[in-house]
Every structure is written in structure tokens, then in C-alpha cells.
Amino acid sequence: MTDRHTKSRIDWVSESCRLLAQIEAEFARTKPFQDLTIGTGIHLEPKTAVLLRTLHSGGARIVATGNLNSTQPETVRYLLEHGVEVTAEQTIDHEVHDLSLNQIIAEQPDLLLDNGGDLFAVYAESPYPGLIGGTEETTSGRMRLEPMRAELQRPILVINDSPIKQFAENRHAVGQSMFESYMRVTNRSTNGKRVTVFGYGACGRGVAACFRNAHSVVSVVDADPVKALEAHLDGFSTPLRPDAIRSADVIVTETGAVNVIAAGDIEHFKDGVILMNGGHFPTEIAVGDLTDSAMVVRRDQFEELEIESLRLKDGRAVHIVSGGHMANLAGPRPLGNSIESMDLGFALQARCLEYIAQGRATKADCVVPVPNAIDADIANAYLALNR
Numbered sequence: 490m491t492d493r494h495t496k497s498r499i500d501w502v503s504e505s506c507r508l509l510a511q512i513e514a515e516f517a518r519t520k521p522f523q524d525l526t527i528g529t530g531i532h533l534e535p536k537t538a539v540l541l542r543t544l545h546s547g548g549a550r551i552v553a554t555g556n557l558n559s560t561q562p563e564t565v566r567y568l569l570e571h572g573v574e575v576t577a578e579q580t581i582d583h584e585v586h587d588l589s590l591n592q593i594i595a596e597q598p599d600l601l602l603d604n605g606g607d608l609f610a611v612y613a614e615s616p617y618p619g620l621i622g623g624t625e626e627t628t629s630g631r632m633r634l635e636p637m638r639a640e641l642q643r644p645i646l647v648i649n650d651s652p653i654k655q656f657a658e659n660r661h662a663v664g665q666s667m668f669e670s671y672m673r674v675t676n677r678s679t680n681g682k683r684v685t686v687f688g689y690g691a692c693g694r695g696v697a698a699c700f701r702n703a704h705s706v707v708s709v710v711d712a713d714p715v716k717a718l719e720a721h722l723d724g725f726s727t728p729l730r731p732d733a734i735r736s737a738d739v740i741v742t743e744t745g746a747v748n749v750i751a752a753g754d755i756e757h758f759k760d761g762v763i764l765m766n767g768g769h770f771p772t773e774i775a776v777g778d779l780t781d782s783a784m785v786v787r788r789d790q791f792e793e794l795e796i797e798s799l800r801l802k803d804g805r806a807v808h809i810v811s812g813g814h815m816a817n818l819a820g821p822r823p824l825g826n827s828i829e830s831m832d833l834g835f836a837l838q839a840r841c842l843e844y845i846a847q848g849r850a851t852k853a854d855c856v857v858p859v860p861n862a863i864d865a866d867i868a869n870a871y872l873a874l875n876r
């Protein structure tokens with residue numbers, strides 16, 4: 490009889506990250522991070538565990554923390570077992586999170602791998618000379634770091650601005666995972682539902698397309714008229730903002746902006762509307778202002794589902810998923826974006842950190858896109874694995 494072995498979800502993810510597996514094997518030989526410390530502030534979930542293990546195999550000491558509300562204890566345990574030093578807990582408390590960011594920067598890492606600009610912001614408050622540079626994963630982080638270039642003056646490559654990240658993760662994978670999260674968290678149908686997507690950038694396009702493919706009636710609101718026109722020509726309705734809110738059974742924000750849905754919108758909400766955010770920061774939906782509104786007479790928390798339901802004076806209900814935190818990394822058994830999309834994005838991360846560690850980027854490369862040669866290298870490697 491053949492032996493049967495028990496494996497974990499992280500094992501499944503690890504075996505599915507075929508690009509990272511190749512890079513991990515190469516790094517184990519070439520050791521590009523020998524004697525360097527890499528400080529990381531990125532969602533601690535199974536795919537990041539594989540990335541951090543890959544960097545560790547390249548000789549780096551890794552000091553890691555997570556982002557707000559997305560730290561998975563199983564991943565923390567796995568990383569600790571694999572030699573990564575983790576200072577993180579599942580929290581939505583900004584003070585607790587800030588404490589762990591400060592602990593990472595106190596280690597004075599040589600390289601930073603950031604997601605949302607949290608680590609670089611703490612570095613800018615207490616800089617040290619040894620920082621060589623690093624990477625930033627997201628749109629929201631790039632927006633935060635651009636005005637800080639004068640303080641940072643280090644090579645910082647923005648993974649988000651690689652065309653590969655744009656189409657593989659933001660366009661295709663975020664749409665799928667936000668759709669999957671709507672189904673997983675609410676267990677409600679999509680057929681015939683009126684869905685309004687705020688933001689028609691890379692992520693919003695994918696979200697709009699996935700709900701349309703699932704037989705929803707999708708509207709788009711974008712502050713940029715050019716993007717709204719693109720949505721219109723793609724066949725989505727683009728009503729005026731109040732009409733788009735009034736008609737919506739589900740509202741998804743994907744903008745990178747603040748207070749996109751705010752207390753002033755309460756008067757327009759349809760009874761039973763579901764509010765979900767897919768943007769990096771929970772502030773896209775002004776949850777505090779909504780819950781504190783004088784219109785709210787009762788608050789119910791569906792605990793396991795991370796859904797808060799507000800009952801309004803006039804009897805309408807408003808459901809908020811996960812306090813406005815990124816829905817695809819929240820709620821019961823969050824999966825995040827597809828493994829293949831993250832394998833591509835994290836291969837970019839690994840190659841960009843290697844590029845900076847090798848001194849191939851200069852301080853003029855502060856908050857700039859991934860070098861074209863790295864994009865081409867990753868694209869060739871992925872295509873070769875899939876022919």
C-alpha cells in the first residue's frame with residue numbers, strides 16, 4: 490500500500506508557486522542577500538510565506554511584520570519554523586500595528602519590502618544610513634511615497650507599476666478574488682444583482698468584468714471622466730454618482746482614495762446594500778462616519794462573517810463587510826488573489842530586491858517602476874513553464 494501524507498494549505502501554495510520555486514533554488518546557490526537583513530511589511534498569508542522563504546534561501550536574515558487585519562496565524566507559525574523572525578499579530582488596532590513596524594525599523598534592515606508604504610514612512614521618521622533601498626508593492630504605497638522622495642533618496646522599485654503586476658494581479662486576479670470573497674462572505678447570489686464599482690483602474694476593471702460575467706448588472710463610477718468613458722465603451726452603465734448608489738445592491742470600492750463612500754451617501758442607499766472595499770486602505774469607506782450617523786438606530790455584528798449590519802431609522806439595512814478592510818483578505822478563510830498572479834508578482838519582488846542588493850539601481854531610481862529587463866525575464870520564465 491502507498492503511504493498517504495498530510496500536507497497543509499501552505500504546502501499547496503508552495504508547490505503551486507513554480508516561478509518562486511525556480512528562484513528559490515537559484516538563490517540557494519547564488520546567495521544574493523548574504524549578510525543582509527530584509528525588513529518586510531506585507532500581508533502574512535501563505536503566498537507571502539513562500540516569498541519570504543525564497544528571500545531567506547538567498548542568505549537574508551528576514552524580520553517580518555504584516556499589514557492591518559490580514560495576518561494569518563498559520564502563516565506566522567510556518568515562517569517561524571522556517572527561520573523568519575516575525576513580529577506580527579492579527580489586528581485592526583493602528584497602535585499595535587505601529588509598534589510592530591517600529592520594531593522592524595529598529596533592526597535597521599539593509600533592504601525593505603513594503604506594502605502600502607508603512608515601513609518607509611516609519612523609516613523616514615527615524616532614518617539610518619545603512620538602508621540600501623527596497624520595494625513597494627502597491628498603488629496606495631506609491632501614492633504615499635512619491636511626495637517623500639527627498640527624504641528617502643534610495644532606490645525603491647514599485648512592483649505595482651510593472652505591466653505584469655497590472656494585468657496579472659490587479660486586472661485579472663483582484664476581480665476574481667473580490668468576486669470569490671463576495672460569494673464566500675455573503676453566500677448571496679450575483680444573478681440579476683445591481684453592482685456599482687467605484688474606480689475603473691486596473692482593479693476596478695477586473696471587478697466590474699467578473700460581476701458582469703456572473704450575470705450581475707454592473708455600473709461604474711470613476712472620478713476621472715476618461716476612465717468613466719472607458720467603462721462606458723466597455724459596455725458598463727456610468728450613471729451619475731447618486732443614481733449609481735441608489736440603484737446598487739452591492740457597492741465595491743477599488744480606488745486607492747479616501748472616503749469614497751461617506752455618511753452623506755446614507756440617504757441614497759438601497760435597503761440591504763452590501764458595502765465592500767478592495768482598495769488597500771479601509772478608509773475608502775468611511776465606516777466610522779457611517780456607524781456613528783444619527784440615522785443609525787441599531788448595529789448587529791455577524792461575527793464569523795465579519796459583516797456589520799446597520800439598521801437605519803427608516804427601517805433600511807446597510808451591510809458593511811469586514812469594517813471596510815480589503816474583503817479578499819478578510820472574512821472566513823480568506824484566500825487573497827490567485828496563486829499564479831502572486832507567484833508572478835512575488836517573482837518580480839524577488840528579482841527587484843536582488844537587483845537593488847547587487848547595487849544595480851541608483852538613488853535616482855527612487856519610487857520608479859520595475860526595470861523592463863526584469864519584466865521580460867519574468868514573462869519569459871512564466872511562459873516557458875506554461876508551454
Ligand SMILES: NC(=O)c1ccc[n+]([C@@H]2O[C@H](COP(=O)([O-])OP(=O)(O)OC[C@H]3O[C@@H](n4cnc5c(N)ncnc54)[C@H](O)[C@@H]3O)[C@@H](O)[C@H]2O)c1
Nearest residue numbers: 627628629688690691692711712713743744745746768769
Ligand atoms: N485587494 C487586493 O488584493 C489589491 C491588489 C492590488 C491593488 N489593490 C488596491 O486597489 C486600489 C486600486 O488599485 P488600482 O491599481 O486599480 O488603482 P488605479 O490607480 O489604476 O485606479 C484607481 C481608479 O480609481 C479612480 N478614483 C479615485 N478616486 C475616486 C473616487 N473618489 N471615486 C471614484 N473613482 C475614483 C481613479 O480615477 C482611478 O481610475 C489601490 O488601493 C490598490 O493598492 C488591492
